Amino acid sequence: LHCKYLLMFIQGMGSAYDRVFALNDEGKSMSQIGDLCGMDRRKVKGILESLTNVKEYHPYSLIDKSKWPDIKRRIEELHEINSEVTISQVIDDIKRAYSVSQVRESSGLIRKQRKYGHFVREANRPKRLEWALARTAEKEMFSNVFFADEASVEIDNKTSFVWVQACDPYAHIAERPKHPQRVMIWLAISMMGPAEIKIVGPRESFKSEDYCKVLEDFYLPAATALYGGYCRLAHDNAPVHTSAFTKTRMTEIAVEVN
Numbered sequence: 001l002h003c004k005y006l007l008m009f010i011q012g013m014g015s016a017y018d019r020v021f022a023l024n025d026e027g028k029s030m031s032q033i034g035d036l037c038g039m040d041r042r043k044v045k046g047i048l049e050s051l052t053n054v055k056e057y058h059p060y061s062l063i064d065k066s067k068w069p070d071i072k073r074r075i076e077e078l079h080e081i082n083s084e085v086t087i088s089q090v091i092d093d094i095k096r097a098y099s100v101s102q103v104r105e106s107s108g109l110i111r112k113q114r115k116y117g118h119f120v121r122e123a124n125r126p127k128r129l130e131w132a133l134a135r136t137a138e139k140e141m142f143s144n145v146f147f148a149d150e151a152s153v154e155i156d157n158k159t160s161f162v163w164v165q166a167c168d169p170y171a172h173i174a175e176r177p178k179h180p181q182r183v184m185i186w187l188a189i190s191m192m193g194p195a196e197i198k199i200v201g202p203r204e205s206f207k208s209e210d211y212c213k214v215l216e217d218f219y220l221p222a223a224t225a226l227y228g229g230y231c232r233l234a235h236d237n238a239p240v241h242t243s244a245f246t247k248t249r250m251t252e253i254a255v256e257v258n
Contacts, residue, residue, distance in 0.1 A: 020047045025087045108165050112172040144231040145258050146195065146219065148188035150206070186214050188222065190231065195222035208245040215255055232258040 016037055023033045030044045037044070071094055078085050078093060120128055164171035184200040198218050200206050215233075223231050233255055235241045250257065 017047055020044055022087045022091075024048055108167065110164065110166045112164060114172055114174060142234075142258075143191050144227055145234050146188040146190045146223065146231060147234045148186070148195075148219065149235060150184050150186040150200070152182050152184050154182040186218070188219055188233070190222075190226065192226040193222070195219055206240065208240050208243040208249075211240040212246055212249040212253075215250070216253060219255070220253065229254070232256045234258040 016039070019037055020033055023036060028036070030041045030048070034041045034044045074094060074097060075090055078090055183202055184204075184206055186198040186200065188195040196218050198214050200210075204210070219233065220229075223229055223233075233250075235257070240246060
């Protein structure tokens with residue numbers, strides 16, 4: 001009988017009834033239990049009497065079957081060590097021995113924040129490194145460069161943190177679609193400040209003409225306000241950025257590409 005309510009405590013199922021039983025196990029009188037639990041003596045007596053008329057239960061219905069034998073042995077060991085051990089002391093010991101944090105730690109799991117990204121392809125890595133080294137040699141600080149890009153945003157229920165093996169440096173990195181059919185956001189940032197954000201709705205197109213319109217309405221005003229127009233635009237090689245229409249239009253509106 002004691003095991004049933006002990007296991008309910010371990011599972012977080014404890015209630016006022018469980019506390020009454022635990023205090024009674026510690027030798028408290030009905031009056032003392034009533035004062036501690038905020039109930040009268042008659043109710044305490046009714047609870048204690050009802051505990052002797054509970055339905056038959058099976059411990060496997062309360063906790064994970066694989067854990068029950070270990071917990072049962074531990075309860076027996078605690079009573080062998082100290083025959084006066086209270087139910088609260090047993091509960092604390094079981095919680096310490098079978099806490100989730102200890103199981104995770106013993107399994108080599110660590111907590112990391114989930115990140116999203118796409119790895120640079122093997123063929124492009126030397127090119128990226130060569131470009132970075134060249135800019136470093138030039139002492140390029142990008143002080144007058146707007147870094148611009150657009151990204152699709154989708155709503156999901158993924159958490160910010162994941163539990164992964166400490167020996168795996170890439171397990172917390174998950175791929176996500178580059179251009180899902182969701183809301184698209186365009187933004188440009190620089191050392192002097194950002195441009196105004198442009199949000200493209202799910203039913204709006206984003207072709208070369210649309211991209212150039214964004215540059216005219218959002219990039220150029222920021223370039224003029226922050227740099228007097230003497231700045232450069234850095235964007236990737238997405239089709240809308242490198243199309244013939246975009247290149248021609250950027251020349252017409254005097255957008256210098258880094």
